[in-house]
Amino acid sequence: MSTTELIPLINPLSTAEKFQLLQYLVVELGKEAGAFPLDTNSTYPVWTPYGIPAESADKLATMLAEERAAYGS
Amino acid sequence: MAVEPVRFPYQPGGDVRNESALPFLQVRLQYQRHVVDRFGLVDSGATVNVLPYSVGIQLGAIWEEQRVEIALAGNLAAVPARGILLSATILHLSPVRLAFAWAYSDEVPLVLGQMNFFQEFEVCFYQAEGMFAICPRNNG
Numbered sequence: 001m002s003t004t005e006l007i008p009l010i011n012p013l014s015t016a017e018k019f020q021l022l023q024y025l026v027v028e029l030g031k032e033a034g035a036f037p038l039d040t041n042s043t044y045p046v047w048t049p050y051g052i053p054a055e056s057a058d059k060l061a062t063m064l065a066e067e068r069a070a071y072g073s
Numbered sequence: 074m075a076v077e078p079v080r081f082p083y084q085p086g087g088d089v090r091n092e093s094a095l096p097f098l099q100v101r102l103q104y105q106r107h108v109v110d111r112f113g114l115v116d117s118g119a120t121v122n123v124l125p126y127s128v129g130i131q132l133g134a135i136w137e138e139q140r141v142e143i144a145l146a147g148n149l150a151a152v153p154a155r156g157i158l159l160s161a162t163i164l165h166l167s168p169v170r171l172a173f174a175w176a177y178s179d180e181v182p183l184v185l186g187q188m189n190f191f192q193e194f195e196v197c198f199y200q201a202e203g204m205f206a207i208c209p210r211n212n213g
Binding site: 046047048049050051052053055056057059060061063064067 | 114116118119120121122123141142143144145146147148149156158170172173174181182184186187188189
């Protein structure tokens with residue numbers, strides 16, 4: 001399909017749909033150019049348990065200290 | 074005698090894209106007489122070490138016997154956890170005692186974090202080379 005055929009199909013779209021199409025094209029062009037290392041269709045797990053209360057780490061430190069005290073380091 | 078840093082290549086994660094290699098470190102964990110070998114994610118942003126539930130079970134640990142409740146955060150905020158002490162050996166390096174938050178979930182990798190993996194080892198990341206290096210802190 002050529003752009004000459006495509007443009008008449010795009011014209012009736014709503015403004016929101018045209019923005020969606022624009023967004024899609026930007027992402028696709030970015031992928032082709034290697035500009036977007038992140039894939040919009042992928043899930044990227046972030047495992048870091050960040051922001052744990054300080055007392056949690058303190059409890060683990062206490063466990064280690066108590067074991068050291070009981071059995072020697 | 075000082076111990077030379079040991080370098081490791083980044084490894085592809087099990088549940089991320091293959092090209093997303095991460096600093097996974099093979100570690101031998103021991104609890105009482107049980108031993109398992111696992112890859113742990115070396116994570117400087119993690120406040121604590123995290124042990125997946127099934128790994129604790131393979132080590133013979135009993136959830137109900139671990140009395141110290143640990144509050145997690147982030148994507149693990151809703152996961153109950155208990156404190157557990159394990160021996161950890163990395164290659165030829167001397168074993169160290171690591172304290173883990175034993176998570177009641179397998180939806181998490183083994184995480185090696187600030188308390189207390191990073192207290193036991195100096196860690197350097199060489200992202201461009203896809204390598205990281207560790208060195209025991211108490212290496213005399």
